[in-house]
Amino acid sequence: MLNLKNPDLYNNRELSWLQFNTRVLKQAQDESLPLLERLKFLAIYGTNLDEFYMIRVAGLKKLFTAGIIVSSADKLTPLQQLREIRKYLHQEQQVVEHCLNGILKKLEPEGIRVKYYDELNQNEKHKLNRYFNENIYPVIIPIAVDATHPFPHLNNLSFGLIVKLSDSDNSSIERFGIVRVPRVLERFIELDNGTYIPIGSVVAQHIGDLFPGYTLIKYAAFRVTRNADIEIEEEEADDFLEILEEGLKLRRKGAMVRLEVGINGDDEIVSFFNRHTNVYQDDIYKFHTFLNLSSLWQIVSNKNFAHLLAAPYKPKTLPPLENSENIFTTLEKQDILLYHPYESFDPIIQLIQTAAKDPDVVSIKMTLYRSGTDSPIVKALMNASESGKQVTVMVELKARFDEENNLIWAKALEKAGAHVIYGIKGFKVHAKATLITRRKNGKLKQYAHLGTGNYNPATSKIYTDMSYLTSKDEITNDMTRFFHFLTGFSKKGKLNELYMSPSQIKPKILSLIQNETRKGSNGQIIAKLNSLVDDDVIRALYKASQAGVKVDLIVRGVCCLKPNIAGVSENIRVISILGKYLEHSRTFYFKNDETKVYISSADWMPRNLMRRIELLTAIKDDKAKDKIIQILKLQCADNTLAHELQSDGSYIKIKNDDSKTINNHKHLEDYVNRVSKAIAKESASSVEQLASNIFIEEER
Numbered sequence: 001m002l003n004l005k006n007p008d009l010y011n012n013r014e015l016s017w018l019q020f021n022t023r024v025l026k027q028a029q030d031e032s033l034p035l036l037e038r039l040k041f042l043a044i045y046g047t048n049l050d051e052f053y054m055i056r057v058a059g060l061k062k063l064f065t066a067g068i069i070v071s072s073a074d075k076l077t078p079l080q081q082l083r084e085i086r087k088y089l090h091q092e093q094q095v096v097e098h099c100l101n102g103i104l105k106k107l108e109p110e111g112i113r114v115k116y117y118d119e120l121n122q123n124e125k126h127k128l129n130r131y132f133n134e135n136i137y138p139v140i141i142p143i144a145v146d147a148t149h150p151f152p153h154l155n156n157l158s159f160g161l162i163v164k165l166s167d168s169d170n171s172s173i174e175r176f177g178i179v180r181v182p183r184v185l186e187r188f189i190e191l192d193n194g195t196y197i198p199i200g201s202v203v204a205q206h207i208g209d210l211f212p213g214y215t216l217i218k219y220a221a222f223r224v225t226r227n228a229d230i231e232i233e234e235e236e237a238d239d240f241l242e243i244l245e246e247g248l249k250l251r252r253k254g255a256m257v258r259l260e261v262g263i264n265g266d267d268e269i270v271s272f273f274n275r276h277t278n279v280y281q282d283d284i285y286k287f288h289t290f291l292n293l294s295s296l297w298q299i300v301s302n303k304n305f306a307h308l309l310a311a312p313y314k315p316k317t318l319p320p321l322e323n324s325e326n327i328f329t330t331l332e333k334q335d336i337l338l339y340h341p342y343e344s345f346d347p348i349i350q351l352i353q354t355a356a357k358d359p360d361v362v363s364i365k366m367t368l369y370r371s372g373t374d375s376p377i378v379k380a381l382m383n384a385s386e387s388g389k390q391v392t393v394m395v396e397l398k399a400r401f402d403e404e405n406n407l408i409w410a411k412a413l414e415k416a417g418a419h420v421i422y423g424i425k426g427f428k429v430h431a432k433a434t435l436i437t438r439r440k441n442g443k444l445k446q447y448a449h450l451g452t453g454n455y456n457p458a459t460s461k462i463y464t465d466m467s468y469l470t471s472k473d474e475i476t477n478d479m480t481r482f483f484h485f486l487t488g489f490s491k492k493g494k495l496n497e498l499y500m501s502p503s504q505i506k507p508k509i510l511s512l513i514q515n516e517t518r519k520g521s522n523g524q525i526i527a528k529l530n531s532l533v534d535d536d537v538i539r540a541l542y543k544a545s546q547a548g549v550k551v552d553l554i555v556r557g558v559c560c561l562k563p564n565i566a567g568v569s570e571n572i573r574v575i576s577i578l579g580k581y582l583e584h585s586r587t588f589y590f591k592n593d594e595t596k597v598y599i600s601s602a603d604w605m606p607r608n609l610m611r612r613i614e615l616l617t618a619i620k621d622d623k624a625k626d627k628i629i630q631i632l633k634l635q636c637a638d639n640t641l642a643h644e645l646q647s648d649g650s651y652i653k654i655k656n657d658d659s660k661t662i663n664n665h666k667h668l669e670d671y672v673n674r675v676s677k678a679i680a681k682e683s684a685s686s687v688e689q690l691a692s693n694i695f696i697e698e699e700r
Contacts, residue, residue, distance in 0.1 A: 004539045007074050007075035009568060010560050010561070011562055012072065013074075014056055014085055020556070021048050021049060027041040028041035028042040034309055037308070040296075042096070043296040047293070047294040054226065055228065061082070061227075064082065086282040089285070097287065107308075110305065110308060111305070112299065112302075115195060115197055120191075127191060131202075132202055136202070136206075137206070137209065139184065140181060144211075156226040157223065157226075159222070159292060160221070161200055162178055162221075162222050162265070165177060166217050175214070196299060200221040200262065220262045220266070221261070221262030223260040224279075227255045259277065260291050260292075261284065262291055315340065315341050315345065316344060317347060321347045322679055327347065327350065337621070338467040339585075339668070340460050345461070349377055351434075355384065360440065361384070362390060364391050364434070364437075366381065367396070367431050367433050368393055368455060369396045369432065369455075370454040371455050382418070392421070393419070395409060395420055428611070430614050431482075433451075434449040435447075435482075435483060445471065449467060450617045451467045452466045452599050464581050466587060477497075481496075502610045505614055506610065509616075512525075513543075523549035523550070526554070526589040526636065528554040528587040530556050531605050532555050533604065533606065541572060542568050546568065551573070556578070559645055563646075565647050575644050578643070579640075587599050597624075599628070638664045639654045639662050641663055
């Protein structure tokens, strides 16, 4: 009997994540992409890596300190994982630098140049000197470090210069100091349109102005990363808002987990800095380029060079919403499934705005996880509350890195009179759900939205997600129970048509997999996820493969399952799709299930299945069901953006033979554009034909 708990059958979660970020890096290396598109992927790579160190590496360090030996199915200890991570990243750093330098060199003929101060002519230096005096000098912070001046606390992602100075009157007297560059200052100074100067290069030229009477001997840029995971002991505080605000302050003071040093960071400078910060040697990264890849967004966002990005796409509103006079009447006639960003997120915004203004609407209930900084949805909810409607909003204050935004919105909603729930003790509420109750013909009628993504108009243009709109009583009745569970007390928390974690989703998923397993070679599963980590689900998929079930997994990020292992997973194929849009929807197809198709807010990870409030929705509308199946099959056939996972944990980009190139992002853009044009021509038959034929591909 094969032991499916054998550690050799599992990829390590952290190393799998590093492989994901390497795939992001490969997008930056792809010479078929426009230059700023490639630079954008480098910025994404850097932002991802910052979060990885702040959360995952910081967590491993805490496990190691606590003496915990085994933490995952692959049985690697925290120390082993830390060693592998450091080895991987130090090797990849050279690839990153080579990639960045190559892109910058190719940008020069296009009019974008990154130069250092000493590369400029006298006129340019004069402009920069004036800029320094007017814009940098008043806010920059020079800090002496000696017996009477203690080493300062450096907030998470602090950037600045380490300087070694000599006394101008007595060169034998040498001192060290730090220049902190506040984050209110952009990391590049745009000298002329398209010419960018790293701010550290400019600051270094004015050290004499910052430390009068001293001469600069040498300097190096630095950047620090701290543990940014907030631990909230809910038992210890009655006021959740208050403890969250305190947690956000503590995040800036978390243990230092990484130090990045610029090209001039020799051993003496690093040694001085580390005497005060005590960063582990292998967590110190010396760069031969400027620090902070995420700062490249400043260059990428220059609208004068938008032609160097991927061609923009404008999301469309398709039937039956393109000219819907009353969205509630439309939903009473049929269910609607939208696939963002190809189909616009505007109907979801308009649904909330319409509900806020409609005198027949009596209540709006909603979950908010990441809503963004200038949310039209939150503003509509505030207007609805102020106009006398009952507004109940579950604002998840523990949405990592969005806590501050959510805190602001929660207070604003409360001020407007809404009933705000700040979370469920012990759980994050990650479900994406809205329920609107409206009077119609003397009775109450309800309308629901269930999604795979957040109520965020900005990310809805770059994340692929699904929205399901319905007025079916069996769904809306369950939604009422769901919101009662959030606002009240319930030991059961069981729904009838929907499935809710932590009690229902995992058993349902395992049951669906087992049902396909019983069908043997007639079974088929297609699952699209962000991450696959849960051991029980992986073992169930292994058993399905052993029974002959054909399993296609579209997993964007972490995948701890190993495909193509003889006798275990030879019937499982895993691909990861990276391209113009961030794949974010969680969508599942089970061939022999009566419903067949489901969408969810939950990935197949222990945290989603056991430690969060999530929803899994069965799609029973035939048109919506067929649409999802076609999209899944299209993505399985992608041979342009897809990378295939190998049994050793590495990924190989799928090659096409050029006779049939399938780029699912472009295909879906083109498809929605064709439908939109048919609408403009008022060709009802063409619209109907196109709407039922997104993509039909023979099963592999």
